[in-house]
Amino acid sequence: MHEAPLTALVLSGGGARAAYQVGVLRALVALRRGALGPRARLDNPFGIIVGTSAGAINAAALATHADRFEAAVEVLAKVWLQFSAEQVYRADSLGVIRSGAQWLTMLSVGWLIARWRRAKPRSLLDNSPLAELLQRLVPLERVPMLLAERHLHAWAVTASSYTSGEHVTFYDAATAVAPWLRSQRLAVQERIGHAHLLASSAIPFVFPSVNLQPGGQAGWFGDGSMRQTAPLSPAIHLGAQRLVIIGAGRMQEPTGRQVQAGGYPNLAQIAGHAMSSIFLDALTVDVERLRRINRTLALLPESALADSELRPLEALVISPSQRIDDIAARHLKALPLPVRSLLRGVGVGGVEAGTPVGVQGAALASYLLFEAPFTRELVALGEADTQARADEVMRFFGWDRPPARTPRGGPDIVLP
Numbered sequence: 001m002h003e004a005p006l007t008a009l010v011l012s013g014g015g016a017r018a019a020y021q022v023g024v025l026r027a028l029v030a031l032r033r034g035a036l037g038p039r040a041r042l043d044n045p046f047g048i049i050v051g052t053s054a055g056a057i058n059a060a061a062l063a064t065h066a067d068r069f070e071a072a073v074e075v076l077a078k079v080w081l082q083f084s085a086e087q088v089y090r091a092d093s094l095g096v097i098r099s100g101a102q103w104l105t106m107l108s109v110g111w112l113i114a115r116w117r118r119a120k121p122r123s124l125l126d127n128s129p130l131a132e133l134l135q136r137l138v139p140l141e142r143v144p145m146l147l148a149e150r151h152l153h154a155w156a157v158t159a160s161s162y163t164s165g166e167h168v169t170f171y172d173a174a175t176a177v178a179p180w181l182r183s184q185r186l187a188v189q190e191r192i193g194h195a196h197l198l199a200s201s202a203i204p205f206v207f208p209s210v211n212l213q214p215g216g217q218a219g220w221f222g223d224g225s226m227r228q229t230a231p232l233s234p235a236i237h238l239g240a241q242r243l244v245i246i247g248a249g250r251m252q253e254p255t256g257r258q259v260q261a262g263g264y265p266n267l268a269q270i271a272g273h274a275m276s277s278i279f280l281d282a283l284t285v286d287v288e289r290l291r292r293i294n295r296t297l298a299l300l301p302e303s304a305l306a307d308s309e310l311r312p313l314e315a316l317v318i319s320p321s322q323r324i325d326d327i328a329a330r331h332l333k334a335l336p337l338p339v340r341s342l343l344r345g346v347g348v349g350g351v352e353a354g355t356p357v358g359v360q361g362a363a364l365a366s367y368l369l370f371e372a373p374f375t376r377e378l379v380a381l382g383e384a385d386t387q388a389r390a391d392e393v394m395r396f397f398g399w400d401r402p403p404a405r406t407p408r409g410g411p412d413i414v415l416p
Contacts, residue, residue, distance in 0.1 A: 002047035002066070002153060007397075008240035009046040009062070010232060013053025013225035014248025014279045015203055015367030017324050019080045019375035021058050021246045023382020024318050025073045028244075030383075031390055033070070035399035044069045045397065046244070047153035050235045052224040053279065055248070056157035056200040060138045060192070066152040079137065080375045087133050088370045089207070090126040091336040122208040124342070125368075127198070130207075134194045143192070147174040154238040157192055159199040160226040162209055163219030167227045169234045170196050170214065180237050184227060187237065188214040200224040203367060204278070205271075223278070231283045232290060236313065242396075245287065246382075247319030249280040266347030268361025272325075275367055287317055316396045321385050324378070328366035331374040339368065 011021050032045065044066045051059025058076060065072035085091040146152045156171035167185040170192050171177065179187040199210035199221035209220040235243055265273075294312045297305060332340065332348070340348075348361030369375075386393060394400040 002044040002151060004047075005241040006047045006153060006239055007045060007242050007244060008048035008050060008235035008238070009059070010235050010243055010245045011049075011051040011055030011059050012231060012246065012248050012279065012283050013055050013201070013223065015054050016083075016369045016371075016375060017248035017279075017366055017378065018054035018058055019083070019378035020248055020320055020324070020382040021055065022073070022076050022080045023379035023384075024246050024386045025062075025382075026077055026379070027383040027386030028393065029070050029073050031386070031393055032397070032399060035394060044151055048235055048238050048240050049152070049155040050157075050238070051200070052158045052228060052231065053201045053203070055246075056224060057134065057138070057197055059155065059157065060134075060140070060197055063146070063152055063155040064139050064142050066146045067149070075137070077379065079133075080379055081372065083370045083372050083375045085336055085339060085368070085370045086129060088127060088130045089368075090129065091339050123202075124206045125339075127202075127207040130201070131194065131198060134197055138194065138197065140191075140193060143172060147172065150174060155192070156187075156234045156238065157196055157200045158224035158228060158234065159196065159202075159210075159212065159221040160224055160228070161219045161221050163221075164217075165227075167224070167229070168214055168221070171234065171238060173238060177238055180233075182230070182233070185229065185233075187234070190214065203275075206368065225279045225282070228282045230286055232286045240313070242314040243290075243316070244396075245283070245315060245317045247280070247283055247317070249276065249324055250320055250322075266349075266360060268343065268347035268349075268364045271346065272361055272363025272366075276363055279367075287315065290315055314396065316393065318382075318386055318389070320378075320381060321388075322381060324366050325363045327377055327381075328369055328374060329362040331369060331371065331377070332362065332365055334371035334373045335365070335369060343368075 011018070028045070046062070046069075049059045049063045049066075051057070061076050062069065062072050065075070079087075143152070143155075147154075152174065154171060154173035154177060156169050158167065158169045160167050165184065169185070169187040171187060171189055172192055173189065177189065179189055181187070195210055195212060199212055200223065201207070202209055202222045204222055204226060207223075209222045211218060212221050213219070232243060232245070290313060293310060297308070297310060297312045300308070335343070343361065343365055346361070346364070348365050366374075391400075
């Protein structure tokens with residue numbers, strides 16, 4: 001059974017940066033076991049699991065093993081601690097030439113010549129190895145049983161439709177949950193398959209889009225972080241009473257930070273900036289919106305609060321304490337040579353020089369750095385950041401006090 005009150009885990013996107021999420025989860029497991037002892041194995045702390053992009057893959061691995069949460073976290077950790085780019089995309093010379101080189105040729109030589117040569121590369125990289133990894137890592141056939149036995153209340157992944165322009169949340173639940181419709185975003189209840197995960201994690205331009213048929217309407221889908229104006233919305237619609245949100249980038253820069261102006265930005269710098277906008281900004285804005293609503297609701301009298309559809313939600317937000325761009329700059333040499341050469345073609349600099357910080361295009365490279373030296377450092381950072389807030393985490397989950405029997409569905413949560 002999942003623990004009460006109903007807690008949602010929200011995992012954001014960010015390519016290789018999602019290794020940080022695994023470090024946070026490992027620390028949560030350690031804190032929980034230290035507080036609850038052997039019975040910590042009995043319940044899944046997250047009745048709702050929601051993920052986007054690479055976070056969707058982490059979410060799927062957890063959801064498909066919701067009856068053995070601790071073991072699922074360790075399986076994820078084993079993958080991320082031993083990662084190599086070849087597990088996610090073709091990183092050999094032939095694979096890079098077939099995809100990335102042709103794609104860059106179209107940018108530099110022109111679409112007319114590319115069309116004349118009948119070159120139709122669909123993305124910068126070929127992510128067919130990821131499909132094979134998902135088959136081994138994510139046994140989706142277990143989900144109906146886990147939902148029926150209430151190890152999981154609901155789970156969801158998101159993707160963005162290039163065909164309709166809509167942001168779509170695909171969800172599955174143990175009980176009936178009415179689909180929701182908002183401006184440019186909608187929800188579809190259906191069995192989630194590996195194709196949904198590939199679509200949700202299809203970084204724009206980098207990985208190929210995927211054909212899905214939500215509600216019988218075929219369309220091409222890409223990364224779920226695109227046009228995701230409300231990342232917390234699916235968890236709330238699925239009934240979450242509190243949220244654990246794990247980001248893949250710093251939620252805000254420290255005050256007084258000095259930034260030196262350089263020359264005209266190259267393609268890699270612009271692409272990295274665009275990626276950060278896609279993957280990081282929406283979550284930060286939505287968390288700020290949640291806190292504003294909580295503060296507003298705290299000012300309302302009980303009578304007015306009873307008449308409102310809004311409710312306060314307690315949220316635990318954990319995000320990197322260090323700039324991941326700077327961490328990536330230290331590990332660019334870990335990328336396979338064909339990929340480093342491809343990135344140099346779009347302006348990622350300092351690959352050979354080994355500059356510790358400030359490497360041009362390091363932000364772009366950070367999303368593709370599925371290499372163990374980088375992912376291990378992010379896992380360690382996630383563990384350290386969570387352990388540094390151990391008291392706050394323990395209070396949030398109630399692991400700092402004796403367990404109390406609660407009604408199904410759990411109590412209402414009101415922020416102080």
